[in-house]
Amino acid sequence: MRLTTKGRFAVTAMIDLALREGNGPVTLAAISQRQQISLSYLEQLFGKLRRHQLVESTRGPGGGYTLARKADDITVADIIVSVDEPIDATHCAGKENCLGEGERCMTHDLWTALNQRMVEFLDSVTLKKLVEEQLAKGVQIEERSPARRTISSAPVVKPIRVNAPNSVFALGGALAKS
Secondary structure (H helix, E strand, C coil), X not given: CCCCHHHHHHHHHHHHHHHXXXXXXXXXXXXXHHHCCCHHHHHHHHHHHHHCCCEEEXXXXXXXXXXXXXXXXXEHHXXXXXXXXXXXXXXXXXXXXXXXXXXXXXXXXXHXXXXXXXXXXXXXXXXXXXXXXXXXXXXXXXXXCCCCCCCCCCCCCCCCCCCCCCCHHHHHXXXXXX
């Protein structure tokens, strides 16, 4: 079994989100920048995570994503399955037709047992545990500064209003009146 980038990136992005959730909604652009993951790819992943009710989105200024459940109620298996990542080491995707025509290969039971162990392991690891491990390693979480309007020191330049004729005909009419 090989975990693809889809599953890896989904777990990484969820850890990033969970680490910063205390500061309010987290934007995908911020996760993209910190984790070096394409923004469009994150948008696809978070659409699936939202449909599986692992994250919630908030629109508008100050919006972004938050966890839909507590971090200790979300497992790595939940995340991987929600982004359509198969957890399967068998050659036949569990259909027991490894050799065709319903015939199983000699190692089918071995790979099926491995699948079961992988699912059990990934189901035993919570998002909260992964966050705690990152914090124990000394990962620093930047404080989110509240959005403030700033007053510019540059003067406001107003357009100059000119009372001059804007065509040859208007100029002729203005000269005739004078």
